[in-house]
Amino acid sequence: MGWIMEGADDQVAAIIVAGGVGARARQPEWAELPKQYQLLAGKPVIHHTLKAFLDCPEVNLIITVIADGMENEYRKAVNGITDSRLLPPVTGGATRQQSVHNGLAALAALAELNISNVLVHDAARPFANAQVIRDVLASLQEHDAVISAVPETSTLKKVNADSGLIEDTVNRESIWQAQTPQGFRFSEILALHQKYAALELTDDAALFEQDGRPVAVSKGHVQNIKITHPEDFDLAESYMRISDNFEFRTGQGFDVHRFEDGDSVTLCGVSIPHDRKLKGHSDADVAMHALTDAILGAICEGDIGFHFPPSEPQWKGAPSNVFLEKARDLASDKNGLITHCDITIICEKPKVNPHREAMRARLAEILRCDVQRVSVKATTTEKLGFTGREEGISALATATVRLPAETDT
Template identity: 50%
Template sequence: MPEPVARENPETLPAFLAHRPIAALIVAAGRGRRAGEGLPKQYRRVGAETVLRRSVKAFLAHPAVDTVVCVIHPDDRDLYDQAVGDLGLAEPVAGGASRQDSVRHGLDALAGAAPGAVLIHDAARCFVSADLIGRTLAALTPETGAIPALPVVDTLKAQAPGDAERPVIQRTVPRAGLWRAQTPQAFPYPAILDAHHAAAGQEMTDDAAIFEAAGRPVRLVAGAQENVKLTTPDDFARADAALLTDVRLGTGFDVHAFEPGDHAMLCGVKVPHDAKLKGHSDADVGLHALTDAILGALGDGDIGTHFPPSDPKWRGAASDKFLAHAAALVAARGGRIAHVDVTLICERPKIGPHKDAMKARVAEILALPVDRVSVKATTSERLGFTGREEGIAAQAAATIRLPERG
């Protein structure tokens, strides 16, 4: 049996937990297919951090929580280590075929810690607050579980059997006394462990249902509207919008002259031409302008500040390194690049046949969807140095979103 836990404010907890360990079990083994293509949703970023990291940090920071254990998909160990490997967590537990199996595996893994209570939390609810965790724990007794929930305020309709494509209402469901369950759901550890083993092989919707099926009561405590479960792409978009409220626009401009050669690097694409662009690096005028646009939005100097042309190590360097560096600076500030737009100004080479490849390459460098990248071209109507085909100019704009600083 572990040593009794000493806490600064044990009076904020039920008496039976004042000197007993409290564990948090973060369930992160799902695939999250409704969130769209890409990584499992618990490893996607919301603002500067992954969903899993935000959830884990909320419990690590809570003074009543002594142990945090994650249940993960066996294939996700590398993603897990990248997301939370620096936080000093206990070894993660391999999940099962269903959420219920995963939770049971996690509960079994906690046996050595012998916690007095366990908080079971869906990783996808990454905006859980310390206040909500505390309220849920405060409602526990040695025999009673507790879950946060919100009363149903919308009118509920039951669908009639039949055509799923054209559903018809069968009846209106009275909403009085109905609640929407959230997590973390808290339980006395020995009781929820026994209940889970008794329910093995049955499919129940949450851990409270398993506790209820064992004949044990579960209390409702006030949930929180912000404790949303991120499920769909729209959920992620709303979460980002709520976090990244400092919207900024930066612009960039660059010019490079032609010199003898057989191609020009433009927006990361090798474009055949009877001349190349002259510069210390590969002289990709489009990527240079775009790099300056992102740096401008950050208020962080320009491309020459970060990559001085006097430094020989950048001689002949591929300009995608410069653009990737600017994108990394945005990420380091907890931000996101929302959209970029590049205009190439030249008579030749013709840009149209290469625009799609340029968009795809810029999107790849910035890890953006292609529909958030614009590349277009214009001429100067034979006027000026571009009209005389002495070189190419480019202008760019970048919109970024950063967390609002307090």
């Protein structure tokens, strides 16, 4: 399952609920197509929703609950998404509550993954950004149930359903609009779904309320709308244009390591048999060191020596994935997305091509990105220079990171 770690603690799963038919959002020209499969900025709504969770590295796996008969639409919607964290979909039930329960049951069957927390999110909410997701997960450190929500800002009126006349003005100070994701301790929400399976509630937090248990609120975002009516697509399209306010930065990295006596070299996290090894304070993975520096350069966070000084004994013999993971996390802290990386390994021997795909897969696993975003190449110097004399190996790398655009104040 890619970088999902069997046996690890505190695994986070997300259930994307896409089992509804979205009747309120239908118009004649798309009457047969539920809203989560309608196009938004050229891609199905659910495609954007899934990408929002896949862009959040704190989420370890994602399962989608779809309506019976929607398998083909779902396959088209996820075309181009190859992240191993996205599990095959499961079929939902007649109600939202039954659909979520089906998703929970599917996750419960993956007991070896030790899922501790679960997020439940509506497929028709494509604007749940990484910060909203992280805030819910942070609140789960102290609470068993958390919902994303925003405080009400409009004046609220209580209206008589029969007469259509206002009966009262509602105090809005304590009124919040519930959103998703909603986060729960996995074992707790599964037990409550089983306990109250006969009820039909509008969200999962209501199960905790039904059981007399507290639910915390995490500050959501006003743009995290649920597409419900046809006119919501116009608003969503405008939000999509706003969300495109990103800039792309490119960093470069270069590293060299000499050979010494040994029986293998490590390149891009892959051990390759050889009659020598690379000399270095860590495992001397010259390619991964170059890529680490490229990512750090793209986000203006110094270089590998700044974060991991070779003078510190704790890094002696350290696997280089530790360094790359640090660069990845620093990019994530800036709400950055690593969109592409390219490595060129320069050596006469060993031959890189037979190990290229394993290298790409390992880097994608560490970076938590699609393998199609990772390029590994190799070349020689035609017997010229220190690499031509087989005295060592050098590597060049570039990394492109998408970051929220900075604005002048």
